[in-house]
Amino acid sequence: MALRTSTTERQRRLGAELRKLREQAGLSVTEGGDSIGMGRAHLGHVEAGRTAIPSDKLRMLCRAYRCTRAPLVEALVAMGEDKGKGWWTQYRHVVGQTALDLAELEAAADALLSYESLFIPGVLQTPEYTRSIFRSSQDERSAEDLEGAVRFRGERQQILIRERPSALHAVIHEAALHVRFGGAAVMRKQLLHLIRMAEPPHITIQVLPFTAEGLSAFSTPFLMVESHGSALETVLVETPATSLYVHESDAVAKYRSRFARLAAAALPPIDPAVSASAHESRDSLSLIQHLLYILQED
Structure with missing residues (x-):
């Protein structure tokens, strides 16, 4: 798992939103990672914006966090899929x-x-x-x-x-x-x-x-x-x-x-x-x- 040496605001924002959803669900980083077969350290890097998360894993994570706001989920998926090459x-x-x-x-x-x-x-x-x-x-x-x-x-x-x-x-x-x-x-x-x-x-x-x-x-x-x-x-x-x-x-x-x-x-x-x-x-x-x-x- 290669980590980014620098992060953009979009990448940090995606991680921050996922961390907020996890905390609202009352789950620890370990529990959040376990819900999608991802280690604690890996999810921690995702939340810090240091590494990407596949769209299917992101959707699974939102379901585990009981996030039912479809527009928000789709927005997060779009942010995750964006390559930032504008x-x-x-x-x-x-x-x-x-x-x-x-x-x-x-x-x-x-x-x-x-x-x-x-x-x-x-x-x-x-x-x-x-x-x-x-x-x-x-x-x-x-x-x-x-x-x-x-x-x-x-x-x-x-x-x-x-x-x-x-x-x-x-x-x-x-x-x-x-x-x-x-x-x-x-x-x-x-x-x-x-x-x-x-x-x-x-x-x-x-x-x-x-x-x-x-x-x-x-x-x-x-x-x-x-x-x-x-x-x-x-x-x-x-x-x-x-x-x-x-x-x-x-x-x-x-x-x-x-x-x-x-x-x-x-x-x-x-x-x-x-x-x-x-x-x-x-x-x-x-x-x-x-x-x-x-x-x-x-």
Whole structure:
């Protein structure tokens, strides 16, 4: 049994879900392994994401754990059968494992809920905006690696325009619209891109204004991803030091509630199809148009 020297988030998640089901069934690792003719150590490696588990064994394990949620079982089987050989693998020498894990997670997404406080969400960025962010960071990159990282982020955006696109609901703090990565011209192009991206019905973009009250506790950006027919949910919380993946149902529910509060406090969504006369009251589009006017003057 060859063990993986490094694991992806998908592999760790599959193992964590199996461990959770076993613990909910009140079985030890030994008892879980015995139920499918697998040794304690072998099952331990599966739960740690260090080795794979055949689909028939996985289904047997779910039955032994009395898991009757068919969508969850099928989601776990799909995760186990996934070889992780998507488009992102060609960038493994350009970006880190965290970025690769995010791309793989997004590729399986049915829907994404995104809150950003200082940046435009990655899947909504223009190449010029992305490039200016990388240039302003403390990470040293060669010109070749920089352009590779920009292309990688652009590839991630394909989930919004593929044949069966992921739904996206993004709440962006007004502060992110004022931070001028790349200068006025780059920001103007980025804001216009936001308006265009809001045109399809599966994309919702809202701006959380500075005037929103009582939301100081919600300053940390996060991304919630629903996948595998919404049988699995993951929350990604990124900090300067690390990226945290949250799977626990109680914690995920808190983030979902948090996002609902943010969306409720935000301005009405960007709707380019609405006539100009309908924007007499403040909404996300009118705010962006105001910022575009200011940028044009600079």
